[in-house]
Amino acid sequence: MQNRACCPSPSVDHEFLRGLRRPHDLADRLHDRSLAGREPQDLRGLPGRLPQASDWIKAHPEEAADTFLRVAQSDLDRELILSILSDGKYSFDPVPRNTLSLATFMHDVGALKTRSESWKDYFFEDLHDREGS
Numbered sequence: 001m002q003n004r005a006c007c008p009s010p011s012v013d014h015e016f017l018r019g020l021r022r023p024h025d026l027a028d029r030l031h032d033r034s035l036a037g038r039e040p041q042d043l044r045g046l047p048g049r050l051p052q053a054s055d056w057i058k059a060h061p062e063e064a065a066d067t068f069l070r071v072a073q074s075d076l077d078r079e080l081i082l083s084i085l086s087d088g089k090y091s092f093d094p095v096p097r098n099t100l101s102l103a104t105f106m107h108d109v110g111a112l113k114t115r116s117e118s119w120k121d122y123f124f125e126d127l128h129d130r131e132g133s
Helices: 010-019 033-038 046-059 061-071 078-086 100-108
Strands: none
Touching (some): 046 061
């Protein structure tokens, strides 16, 4: 079972994110406010653990790809996952960067009901003290 936040297939997702012509980060795909509202105890402390996870992904891309495939029970091509992990256009830094333009676009096309004024409108409060965008 795959969580498809944006597009119907991972390769389309990958191409969509590439088409935005900006660096992408883990935060682009991570936060789901409805989950935070339903299960806040499950998310407590998550933002504080993200830098450690980011460092591990950078240091161990092959293990990260294998872990993703196993945990997500995904049938994605391992080479696709490795290419995403090694593509300099993606970052697994938990600090959101350049996300407001994506949120604005998603609002403009009707994917988001509310127009955001700041990245802080849709990211973990634990990250609000960081230099995100």
